[in-house]
Amino acid sequence: MNSHPTPPPDQNGPALRPHIYDGIQEFDQRLPNWWLNTLYGAIAFSIVFWFAHMIAKILPTDGARVDAAMAQIAAAKMASSIDVTNDQLFWDMSANPVFTEAGKATVNSLCVACHLASLKGKGENPGAVGPDLTDTAWIHGGTPKEIYATLKSGVLAKGMPAWEPVLGQKKTAEVVAYLLSHHKQGEPITVEIAK
Incomplete structure (x- = not known):
């Protein structure tokens, strides 16, 4: 039932x-x-x-978004206390895409006239004004703090102005980070005599 x-x-x-x-x-x-x-x-x-x-x-992807957010956080931490005498800090900045992209934008707007977009300068085109910034031979020293000092003070005898008064410390450090992103930490550095 x-x-x-x-x-x-x-x-x-x-x-x-x-x-x-x-x-x-x-x-x-x-x-x-x-x-x-x-x-x-x-x-x-x-x-x-x-x-x-x-x-x-x-x-x-989610991983790429997390990596980008972590790079932003790391960049904000590094930018809050830039020690221009700390070579390791510059190498850390060169591994951070936030710093290198900002440095690339500055280089593309100010430096390509002399150093070319490839940063090879005279190494790629003998008629270029600036030296090659991608090799291991440097005229004014190739450690990060020496590169920063060159950008900061300029090389007036060669026509390179002092960039730090124009750009400020953070943007100048971003340019150094971008230049270092074309190099490996610990690579041999040679100092050339300016011609």
């Missing part, structure tokens, strides 16, 4: 499904359009998001 008798169907209302579960009988009717549109929209969004994220790589 069934403890849940089936109620008689209402001839004027929606049809009922023939099964009963836990004493509940479902109506046999279509879902509302707003519900279906929400479902189909969510499915379409997930497909587009998946394609943009995983296949086309238009959106950055």
Whole structure:
């Protein structure tokens, strides 16, 4: 004997499904359009998001976003106390994309006229004014603090102005970080005699 008798169907209302579960009988009717549109929209969004994220790589991955945020935090910490005598700090800055991208922007706006966009200067084009900044031979010293001192004071005899009064300490340090990003820490440095 069934403890849940089936109620008689209402001839004027929606049809009922023939099964009963836990004493509940479902109506046999279509879902509302707003519900279906929400479902189909969510499915379409997930497909587009998946394609943009995983296949086309238009959106950055979570790891890349975390790395970028950590680089911003590290850059803010380093920028708060720039010690221009600390070579290790400059090497750390050269590994930080926030510093190197800012330094690259400054170099591209101010330094390419003499050192070229490749930073190779006379090494790439003998008609260029500035020396090659990508090799290990330096005219005024190649340690980070010596590079900073050269940028700070300039080389007026060769036509290079003092950049720190124009740029400020932070931007000058960013340029040094960008230059160092083209070198490896601990590489041999030779000092050339200026020609």
